[in-house]
Each structure stands twice: as C-alpha cells, then as structure tokens.
Amino acid sequence: MSTLSPPPLSPPTAPAPTPTPAPAPSGGSRPVLTVLRYVGLAAIVLFCLAPFYWMAVSSLRRTSDIFDMSLWPSPLSLENYRAVFRGNQNFDQALLNSTIVAGTTTVLSLLFATFTAYALARLEFRFKRLILTLIVASTMFPVVAIVVPLLQVFTDIGWINTYQAMIAPSMSFALPLAVWLLTAFFRQMPAELEHAAMVDGCTRGQAFRKVIIPLAAPGIFTTAILVFICAWNEFLIAVSMANDPDVETAPVAISKFTGAVEFETPFGSQMAAGVLVTIPLVILVLVFQRRIVAGLTAGSSK
Incomplete structure (x- = not known):
C-alpha cells in the first residue's frame, strides 16, 4: 500500500520593497518661491505699465515742469488737456474719425471673417491648408510696401481724404488676423453641435446662426477687441491717405500738434492726447474683460 508524499514546500518570497516617497520641499523654501513669484509678477507689471504711468503723470504737469523727473506732479495742472482741445488742433473731430474708421473696420472684418473662418474650419476641400497659409502670410507684408501703390490707385479714383481710403487698407491686415483667430476657435467646437441642431429641424444656416454664433461669442469678442485696437492705433496708412484735418484720425492729429512757439x-499736449486716445481702449477691455478671458482660454480644457 503506497502512501502519498506531501508536496515540497516553496521557499518564502521576500516582500516587495516599499517605494520611498520623494523628499518634500523644505518648509523654508516655499516662502522663498512665493516671494520670487510675486517679485517676478511685479516686475512684469511695472515694465508694462511704467510708460503709461509716466505719460499720465507728464500730462498733468505744467509746461514749465514737463522735464521734471518727480514721480508725481506738483502742482497738478490741466493746461495740457485744455491745450488739446484749444486752437486749431481739431482733436475732437480726430477722435470721431478714429472711432468711425476703427469701428467700421472691425465690423466689416468680423462680418467677412466669421463666414470665412467657419468654412475653413468645417468644410473639406483641396488646398485648404494652402489658402489658410496664404491668409496668414498676407499679414507679414510691411505696410510701407502697399502704401505707395494704394496711394496712386486711390488718387486715380478720387478716394484721397475719405474714410474708405483708410478703412480698405486697414482691412487688408485686420481681416487675415480675424480669419486666423476665428478659424482656430471654430475648430475647437465639436461638429456634433450642428448635427444635433439639424436633427431637431434646423437648416445648416439656422444651426450656424442660432447655435454656433452664440457659443462662439467669446472668441468673436476677443477678435473684435484685437482688430479694433489694431485699427485704432494705425498711423502710416492714415497719414498717407488723408491730409485734411476734417478726416484725419487721432494718431495723425497728435503727430501734427504744434507748440505755442515756433519749433x-x-x-505736454502730446502726453495728454495720448491719455485721451488710450482711455477708450482701457474702457473697452474692462467692459468686455470676462469675454476676452473666456475667448483666450477657450479650448484649453474639454
């Protein structure tokens, strides 16, 4: 009668080594990093805002104190602001002209760029990438390269000293910028949005108007602000196409300011005018601040 032998015992396995946690940063280094972070942010803010602060401070100095290097004017004076609107400066008309030119450029650029960007983002056709590359490349041409040919053309058709002579060239740079920004924004929006709207009975156009445009509002507002700032600050085209004080824009008017004495x-007047030109842009950014931030960060997370 055979007996069953017990199976051989396996040697005990050693327990897996416990991973050692990474050393945590010492408590003393965290305050140092925090301080360095805030110091860096403060340096960046100071670098960006220092010119604007000095412009505002200089605009509040008297003419005799314009070269004073103090950080705050003493005494405060508004004579530079009075000088801007006094005499033959015609600065109030220049501000109105800048508003008309920049506003019209922004509206027309957004109107054409929205449809163009949506087509480039949604439709598939040959040479689409090449077309988008050419659109972006058109913004790289220097303004001075097109001013002389356009000046000759506008002189022949009688457009000199007109708003359209400044709006059309400004659009040649604002429109590609708007198309590029909106194309990237529309690409981030899922195509299922239009499909769901079309299933519910909307046509393609209705889905674009009722679904896509409201959702794209942050990107459109961001693009509008950037285009408006570019058109508002434009100088070379405006000074070349208009020499009539009733048509010239604010940057051109500031460059033609004359002092009380020859040469x-x-x-001081130029600093005050610079502050007045900057105020509309600051108000515009503050009013639409949330939409701008939402447009710039759209698509960063799903």
Whole structure:
C-alpha cells in the first residue's frame, strides 16, 4: 500500500520593497518661491505699465515742469488737456474719425471673417491648408510696401481724404488676423453641435446662426477687441491717405500738434492726447474683460 508524499514546500518570497516617497520641499523654501513669484509678477507689471504711468503723470504737469523727473506732479495742472482741445488742433473731430474708421473696420472684418473662418474650419476641400497659409502670410507684408501703390490707385479714383481710403487698407491686415483667430476657435467646437441642431429641424444656416454664433461669442469678442485696437492705433496708412484735418484720425492729429512757439515740441499736449486716445481702449477691455478671458482660454480644457 503506497502512501502519498506531501508536496515540497516553496521557499518564502521576500516582500516587495516599499517605494520611498520623494523628499518634500523644505518648509523654508516655499516662502522663498512665493516671494520670487510675486517679485517676478511685479516686475512684469511695472515694465508694462511704467510708460503709461509716466505719460499720465507728464500730462498733468505744467509746461514749465514737463522735464521734471518727480514721480508725481506738483502742482497738478490741466493746461495740457485744455491745450488739446484749444486752437486749431481739431482733436475732437480726430477722435470721431478714429472711432468711425476703427469701428467700421472691425465690423466689416468680423462680418467677412466669421463666414470665412467657419468654412475653413468645417468644410473639406483641396488646398485648404494652402489658402489658410496664404491668409496668414498676407499679414507679414510691411505696410510701407502697399502704401505707395494704394496711394496712386486711390488718387486715380478720387478716394484721397475719405474714410474708405483708410478703412480698405486697414482691412487688408485686420481681416487675415480675424480669419486666423476665428478659424482656430471654430475648430475647437465639436461638429456634433450642428448635427444635433439639424436633427431637431434646423437648416445648416439656422444651426450656424442660432447655435454656433452664440457659443462662439467669446472668441468673436476677443477678435473684435484685437482688430479694433489694431485699427485704432494705425498711423502710416492714415497719414498717407488723408491730409485734411476734417478726416484725419487721432494718431495723425497728435503727430501734427504744434507748440505755442515756433519749433517747440508740445510734449505736454502730446502726453495728454495720448491719455485721451488710450482711455477708450482701457474702457473697452474692462467692459468686455470676462469675454476676452473666456475667448483666450477657450479650448484649453474639454
């Protein structure tokens, strides 16, 4: 009668080594990093805002104190602001002209760029990438390269000293910028949005108007602000196409400021005019701040 032998015992396995946690940063280094972070942010803010602060401070100095290097004017004076709207400066009309030119450029650029960007983002056709590359490349041409040919063309058709002579060239740079920004924004929006709207009975156009446009509002507002700033600050085209004080824009009017004495540069008046030109842009950014931030961060997370 055979007996069953017990199976051989296996040697015990050693327990897996426990991973050692990474050393945590010492408590003393965290305050140092925090301080360095805030110091870096403060340096960036100071670098960006220092010119605007000095412009505002200089605009509040008296003409005799314009070269004073103090950080705050003493005494405060509004004579530079009075000088901007006094005499033959015609600065109020220049501000109105800038509003008309920049506003019209922005509206027309957004109107054409929205449809163009949506087509480039949604439709599939040959040479689409090449077309988008050419659109972006058109913004790289220097303005001075097109001013002389356009000046000759506009002189022949009688457009000199007109708003359209400044709007059309400005659109040649604002429109590609708007198309590029909106194309990237529309690409981030899922195509299922239009499909769901079309299943519910909408046509392609209705889905674009009722679904896509409201959702694309942050990107459209961001693009509008950037285009408006570019058109508002444009100088070379405006100074080349208009020499009539009733048509010239604010940057051109500031460059033509004259002092009370011959050969005198009115630094104080120019600083005050610079503040007045900057205020509309600051108000515009503050009013639409949330939409701008939402447009710039759209698509960063799903």
